[in-house]
Amino acid sequence: MPPPAKPRLPRTMGVEEEFHIVDAKTRRLAPRAPELLRQLPEDYVAELQRCVIEINTGISNSLAELRADLQARRAVLVDAAQKLGLGVVAAGAVPLSVPAEMLVTPTARYRRMLADYQLLAREQLICGTQVHVGVEDRDEAVAVASRVAPDLPTLLALSASSPFWADGADTGYSSARTLIWQRWPTTGLAAPVHNAADYDRLVDDLVSSGVITDVGMVYFDVRPSNSAPTVELRVCDSCPLVDTIVLVAGLFRGLVTRELDAHRAGTPPRTLSPPLGRAALWRAARSGTEGDLVDLNGPTSQPAPKVIWQLIESVRPQLEEAGDWETVTELARQALLVGTSAARQRRALRRRGRLIDVVDQLIAETAGNAPATTFTTDQKPTLLAGYGPPVVDDTAGYDEAVDTDGNPRSDYAAVLDTVARLDIPTLRERQSNIEHQQRAEGINFRVSGQNRPQVFPIDLVPRLIPADEWTYLSEGLAQRAKALDHFLRDVYTDQAIVSDGIVPLHAIDLASRFRSTGRLVGHALRAHIAGIDLVCDGPGQWYVLEDNLRVPSGVAYAMANRRLLHEFAPELTLPADIASVEHVPQMLLETLRAAAPPHAEGDLEIVLLTSGWEDSAWYEHSYLADQMSIVTVRPADLTTRDGKLFRHNHFGNAVQIDVVYARMDEDMLLSSNDHTGTPLSRGIREALVSKNLSIVNALGNGVADDKAIYAYVPAMIEYYLNEKPLLPQIRTWICAEREQRDYVISNLDKLVVKPVDGLGGRGILIGPDATDAAIEERRRELLSQPERYVAQELVALSTHPTFDGDGLYPQRVDLRAFVHLRPGPSGPEAHVVPAALTRVAARGSHIVNSTSGGGSKDTWIMTGRK
Incomplete structure (x- = not known):
């Protein structure tokens, strides 16, 4: 052998x-x-x-x-x-x-x-x-x-x-x-x-x-x-x-x-x-x-x-x-x-x-210094092992989808079960497929400090807004949008709210976006489209974070989120009682038509004004224009004469414009030259005064975006509408006021301090997260230029399970909702858009702004109708 x-x-x-x-x-x-x-x-x-x-x-x-x-x-x-x-x-x-x-x-x-x-x-x-x-x-x-x-x-x-x-x-x-x-x-x-x-x-x-x-x-x-x-x-x-x-x-x-x-x-x-x-x-x-x-x-x-x-x-x-x-x-x-x-x-x-x-x-x-990422088999069934919202002052924050014991809340049980059954590699594949499609379609946003735009990340776990909460929010959003429109019409004409001592004159004078151009439209409706940011810190506990009445963006991204999530994660079946986003472009077009000047006749000529493909929200501009069957124009495509605004089509013909949906900053517009190289500013002013043109949103609306003016919105609601505010907002200190400034300086480590004209999360100091050097620098700024800042309480933003490539993590979220105002027989009529944009902060961050690197989620607004 x-x-x-x-x-x-x-x-x-x-x-x-x-x-x-x-x-x-x-x-x-x-x-x-x-x-x-x-x-x-x-x-x-x-x-x-x-x-x-x-x-x-x-x-x-x-x-x-x-x-x-x-x-x-x-x-x-x-x-x-x-x-x-x-x-x-x-x-x-x-x-x-x-x-x-x-x-x-x-x-x-x-x-x-x-x-x-x-x-x-x-x-x-x-x-x-x-x-x-x-x-x-x-x-x-x-x-x-x-x-x-x-x-x-x-x-x-x-x-x-x-x-x-x-x-x-x-x-x-x-x-x-x-x-x-x-x-x-x-x-x-x-x-x-x-x-x-x-x-x-x-x-x-x-x-x-x-x-x-x-x-x-x-x-x-x-x-x-x-x-x-x-x-x-x-x-x-x-x-x-x-x-x-x-x-x-x-x-x-x-x-x-x-x-x-x-x-x-x-x-x-x-x-x-x-x-x-x-x-x-x-x-x-x-x-x-x-x-x-x-x-x-x-x-x-x-x-x-x-x-x-x-x-x-x-x-x-x-x-x-x-x-x-x-x-x-x-x-x-x-x-x-x-x-x-x-x-x-x-x-x-x-x-x-x-x-x-x-x-x-x-x-x-x-x-070999990176944190090790290891997984155990008990994580696979729920993906929630070890999951928990951030703890502040020994108190756990509020997570909208997961309770304090780590179990899915009833509304989220089916969603999180579906996500868990897909498992981590499959979720990562779906996420990768979505991002590839975003790059192909140009669904991106430019992050502060970066030369190139990047995809606007979409998380795979949708956010649910219960029907009763959406009803409550809609009523409060409509109320707020109407009050802000009243304020804009008043502040550029009679200024009764100033005369009656509700809003101090110095608050208007210090607002960097209070402009003479705002007086060109008189008492006409001004806040055609409002983007209002909301945050939540408990079940049904919503607060208004800020108002956007210049060029509020995001609705096209909300629509894209729905489409891409449905296409690449079809297992996440849409509930029967979810609000559809399909008719949002038509709703926007109706709002633009309703904004037409009184002399407009026949088929209206409506255009979307943009600075072009280099704009951070170019995807939204091009998408909305395409869905509404209107053209996009840049300042160089325009010309003015005889108190009218025209665009030049591909045949070289001049077409009179009735409504401009402005998706660029008014300073950029009014400093631009037209088709012939002539400055546009004078011609646009003449067209507005002659009532041959409407601009949506109206020039000068930026005064209502001012963080200091925000503090007076509850008073505006009572003053103009004779109603109590339905939506609370975050307590705010106006640093231009000596006593308020002194309080802020004494509590910088506890408060959030923002520039009054800040955009995209830039210039914000979050006291509890800030270094001693950053706090000291802001202290010096408050002593030398207090009028540039406001301070707010730090709200414990709700968190939401967010897939970050290797599991679910609680990341902070806010909600941008959109309200359209149209003229009605007894004043502006509010229409709340059934598409809202949930923005997600980066892991560990409080700042959700897209331009600061945040992402988004598909937002499921429930109607309660089966």
Whole structure:
């Protein structure tokens, strides 16, 4: 009886990692690799770009040994970089860089590459990870490289870490590096040969052709190594998490072992046509693990987790033989739960709206300093394990969907159960699909301090407004809008509210948006469209946060939220008694028609005035105009004569305008030139005085947006309507008043202090969250210019379960509701729009404004009608 066969030793492994070097202060790529390399051992080497360094591990026999080696070499690199004021990033690309500032490493080879390849070399601001698995026979290495090619797209998907390109733009891909990399002439899944002699002839022919200069420029995604007896995997992005590399290395070793055994057994390889292989790589670069991948067994399109687990099962015998099964399956489970680096980077941008936060996260993950994200099985049923609203002064805040015991409230039971059944990877896929569609449609917003707009994030958990609460809100919103319209008509004509001592004259004089243009429309209705922001701090406890009567935005985003959530998360079935948003554009058009000047006859000419595609709300402008079948115009499309306003159509004809739906600031409008280069200001004023034109909302309405005027709105309601305010508002101190200012200065650490003319959350100081330095600076500002500020109590905004890529978190929300006023027989008639925009603050933030990086939710307004 023959002795039992000795167990085979696992095949050896090694890794080459490429790292970006960034400036620790600016977070931009820094071409300082030569300086850093002087502080490092010889196995840290230069690359084409002087902002990249490569490390080479030793030879490992186990995944644990490989992990330890990677961690140790990274620690040396990170420590040396920190001493020079540098950061180290392992990712396919870094979102902050200026390609023109980058420098090629000054060797003869790299200089020739720059001369030969020009754009390709200059834009090679990418980093990859290469994994080597030992195969001693070179003929077998070539054969195995070809045989493993069908599974490479799956490994690429796991490593995807380059969603942003150098200028900070979101490419829409999970691995933009792959798109850049594939432009080189010698890339592709594998060489189309079957033995070493054929491979060497192919390489010799490529060098002889002059397209490449040496064997080192053969960049196939898998190839026999040029310098070691290994098969080399080259398809992957650099990976910020070491565990991602360990997972890929374990899978690749399993694949190489499986295919080498099959080759020796004479089993035919799987066939893979080059076009299908390229398509599968493209899909992996596009989707990562957050979308579908190409299952080449079909071929069919399948969810990424399914394709990944199929691959793992296919190499189970090899993983078990090497002792890797438990490690690989656990790492795969974690990878699918936390998502690709690309998904995590997008989450970091959503949270704060700043690209530097993305780079900081990459630096922390590369160094191994990022908080570990782990999941246990008891989290899967509800996704609410450990969930709880923020605690302030030992008191938990109010969460609208989850009670203090962590259980869904009755109205939310079905919604949260559906969300839980979708599980984390599926939710992340749905979120990714929505964002891809948003980028395609241009549903974005410009965040303060950013040059490029970004998608306006939509959360997957809808917000419910019960029917009785909406009825209460609607009555209070209508009342408030009417009172504000009364105030605007009064303050620009008789100023009776000032004469009667309700609103002090100095409050009007100090309001920065009180303008002479407001007097041009007399006693006509002015607040055609109001956007009123509401917050909640308990069941049915709503407060008005602020009023927007200049250019209130958001209704189109509310409509888009409904459509996209329904399209990409159809499991969240709309209740039968939900208010429809389909007729909102028609409602807006009717309001614009009702605003027409008295002399308008026949078919009205209504236009939407915008500053163009660079406006942060351009999506809304273009969408609403399209839905109402009206045209968008810019100031340069207009001209005035004889007290009338005209637009120029595509035929060069001048068409008189009756109503302008103004979606740009009046200062910008009145300082612009018309079609002929003539200033518009005088002509528009004449058209308004002649009553040949209406502007919605009226010029000068910004005085009602003033934070100091807000304090007097309850008094306006009683004064103009002889009614008690239905909606309470937040207690406000006017810092222009000496006693109130002194109180604010004494309590800065407890209050919220806002500029009276602030927009988008800018300039707000939230006392409990502010640093001592920020409080002291605001103190000095209040002493020198108190009239610029108001202070308010800090309201504990309600929270709402918000999916943040790896679970549900309580994030603060507000609600922007919209009220239309139209002339009626006994005064303005109010129409509350059945679409409201829920805005979501970034995690841990109190500021919900879109321009400060917040997101939104689909808002389900319930009618109570079944």
